[in-house]
Amino acid sequence: MFRASVAERSAGCRPFRLLALAVLAGPLLGTPVAAQGLSALERQVEAVVRDSWGDAPPSEARRLAQDDTQLECSRVRNEPGEVLRARIQARERERIQYPEGGLVLGDPVEGERIAKDSYGGRVGRLRPDDPGRPNGGSCRACHILEPRDDMGGTLGPPLARFGLTHGTGPEAVRYVYERVYNPHAFQPCTEMPRFGYHGFLTVQQILDVAAYLLSPGSPVNRPESPRQEAPAPLRPAQP
Amino acid sequence: MIRKALLALPVALAFGVTAHADHMQENPVNILLGLIQKVDSPYLTQSEQNIMMMEDNPALWIVEDGKELFYQPRGPNNVSLESCDFGQGPGVLEAAYAKMPRYFEDTGRVMDLEARLVHCMMTIQGFPADDPAVRQRHGNESDHMKLQSYIASYSNGVPWDPPMDHPLEKAMRDAGEYIFFRRAGSLDMSCQTCHSATGQRIRASVLPNSSFQEEWTKAISWPAFRVGHDHVRSSQHRIRGCYWQMRQAGPIPGSDGTIALISYWTDLARGQPAILPDMKR
Numbered sequence: 040m041f042r043a044s045v046a047e048r049s050a051g052c053r054p055f056r057l058l059a060l061a062v063l064a065g066p067l068l069g070t071p072v073a074a075q076g077l078s079a080l081e082r083q084v085e086a087v088v089r090d091s092w093g094d095a096p097p098s099e100a101r102r103l104a105q106d107d108t109q110l111e112c113s114r115v116r117n118e119p120g121e122v123l124r125a126r127i128q129a130r131e132r133e134r135i136q137y138p139e140g141g142l143v144l145g146d147p148v149e150g151e152r153i154a155k156d157s158y159g160g161r162v163g164r165l166r167p168d169d170p171g172r173p174n175g176g177s178c179r180a181c182h183i184l185e186p187r188d189d190m191g192g193t194l195g196p197p198l199a200r201f202g203l204t205h206g207t208g209p210e211a212v213r214y215v216y217e218r219v220y221n222p223h224a225f226q227p228c229t230e231m232p233r234f235g236y237h238g239f240l241t242v243q244q245i246l247d248v249a250a251y252l253l254s255p256g257s258p259v260n261r262p263e264s265p266r267q268e269a270p271a272p273l274r275p276a277q278p
Numbered sequence: 279m280i281r282k283a284l285l286a287l288p289v290a291l292a293f294g295v296t297a298h299a300d301h302m303q304e305n306p307v308n309i310l311l312g313l314i315q316k317v318d319s320p321y322l323t324q325s326e327q328n329i330m331m332m333e334d335n336p337a338l339w340i341v342e343d344g345k346e347l348f349y350q351p352r353g354p355n356n357v358s359l360e361s362c363d364f365g366q367g368p369g370v371l372e373a374a375y376a377k378m379p380r381y382f383e384d385t386g387r388v389m390d391l392e393a394r395l396v397h398c399m400m401t402i403q404g405f406p407a408d409d410p411a412v413r414q415r416h417g418n419e420s421d422h423m424k425l426q427s428y429i430a431s432y433s434n435g436v437p438w439d440p441p442m443d444h445p446l447e448k449a450m451r452d453a454g455e456y457i458f459f460r461r462a463g464s465l466d467m468s469c470q471t472c473h474s475a476t477g478q479r480i481r482a483s484v485l486p487n488s489s490f491q492e493e494w495t496k497a498i499s500w501p502a503f504r505v506g507h508d509h510v511r512s513s514q515h516r517i518r519g520c521y522w523q524m525r526q527a528g529p530i531p532g533s534d535g536t537i538a539l540i541s542y543w544t545d546l547a548r549g550q551p552a553i554l555p556d557m558k559r
Contacts, residue, residue, distance in 0.1 A: 080452070080456065081456070083453075084452075084453045084456040084457065084538075087453055087457075087534050087535050087538065088457060088460070088535055090530075090533065090534065090535070091529050091530055091533035091534055091535025091536060091538075092526075092527050092528070092529050092530065092533075092535065093530060093533075094530055095527035095528065099527035099528075100527055102462060102463045102464065102525070102526050102527050103462055103463075103526065103527060104462070105460070105461065105462050108466075109461040109462055109466055110461075112461055112466075113459050113460050113461045113468065116459055116470065117470070160464055160465070160525035161522055161523070161525055162522075162525070162527060162528070163518075163522050163527075163528045164528070179481065180480050180481055181480065189482065190481050190482050191481070192478070192479045192480045192481050193477075193478050193479045194471075194472070194475075194478050194479070194480060194485075230466075230467075230471045231466075232464070232465040232466045232467070233466060237464040237465075237466075238464070239464045239465065
């Protein structure tokens with residue numbers, strides 16, 4: 040049962056940050072508050088966010104807090120200028136950690152499973168994921184992964200035949216590892232999640248995904264050419 | 279090809295809705311077909327099957343259930359909801375939902391349809407907060423989905439027009455815009471991640487673009503029958519689902535944060551006709 044419905048809140052005479060919103064509606068809008076690094080608007084809405092997500096257990100509530108890159112990218116709506124780009128890129132590059140055993144391609148079969156698995160990280164009362172079970176990367180939600188993949192998303196670039204142009208050399212392995220670990224190190228304010236930095240995928244899982252993308256025998260690198268026509272009844276995505 | 283087939287449908291459907299709700303001038307599918315005729319949107323045309331099924335949208339039956347419930351004397355006070363003011367005066371449902379969320383003087387809050395309904399059920403009918411009629415917000419069998427579907431159906435075809443006269447209405451809209459772009463969580467996502475381009479797919483589903491008004495109006499047209507769920511769903515349910523999928527924590531139902539998001543997304547569709555009830559994948 041939900042602990043704090045809007046009715047219970049108004050019945051309990053808790054004005055629910057009305058004050059905060061009243062200030063927000065006033066002339067203070069946009070005034071920077073140097074002490075906290077947040078503008079008045081940001082501070083007021085952050086108060087609303089804290090209240091509106093207020094009954095999440097602490098382990099989940101912590102997901103609400105923004106880190107530096109999330110805050111900066113949100114502010115510029117993911118279109119950073121030159122200075123911000125450089126700052127984010129340098130900072131996120133510093134955050135990449137490498138496996139102790141070096142960058143060695145993992146298991147492409149396991150990598151395929153991870154790339155297509157969307158399990159993990161979902162919280163809530165109804166169907167929370169088991170934190171004990173490994174997360175999937177859900178790569179396919181945004182990328183077409185294989186030459187005949189009708190179910191891949193198009194938010195990210197298609198990755199079919201990715202390995203044919205990249206090979207399996209150390210540079211390719213390093214690129215895929217770093218790109219999945221922390222994509223902001225390449226493309227500041229990209230929509231792609233920082234899988235390694237957040238620990239959403241383990242270092243070994245990322246190496247497995249790299250093997251799936253790069254190995255010559257992987258379904259990603261099948262020799263067939265991609266389908267020309269879009270699968271009915273879907274409309275082809277615009278570039 | 280799909281488009282041509284769809285354009286032949288309105289003639290067949292013109293009188294389809296009369297079998298259900300006599301207050302509805304037009305079958306919601308005709309509103310959708312009007313938009314498809316006007317713009318080229320992969321989101322609007324993605325499911326030919328759903329468009330063909332919309333004539334017999336199961337949500338139309340839920341609307342009928344809601345009608346019965348609305349006029350029935352209920353709760354400890356044994357009165358109907360006919361004196362509930364959804365912003366256009368007590369009992370006036372015509373176009374009321376398309377002009378929500380809005381500021382209500384009697385509560386001093388900006389409220390969405392669900393919050394307003396909760397308020398009326400508690401203050402007019404006398405239901406306690408933990409009564410299933412108030413507490414149960416989701417599913418075809420819930421009073422909430424029946425009543426929300428019925429009330430919203432009076433805004434079918436009506437252009438979205440949430441008022442921005444009161445400072446709090448404007449403040450809630452602005453707060454919603456901020457939250458819409460607010461990236462957080464272990465997937466670094468915000469609403470914007472999936473709703474800022476036209477024609478992009480998450481897996482096989484075409485996503486609606488929040489800045490393409492003609493497709494965004496369908497995206498925010500809740501209540502809608504979700505074919506994959508086999509249930510009519512609400513705006514609040516959509517928000518909960520999005521945050522669940524983004525791997526962030528779930529918001530408190532009816533909280534200001536959720537109403538702010540609804541204020542912002544409704545403002546984005548301003549002027550475009552609502553499709554109520556809608557049918558979605």
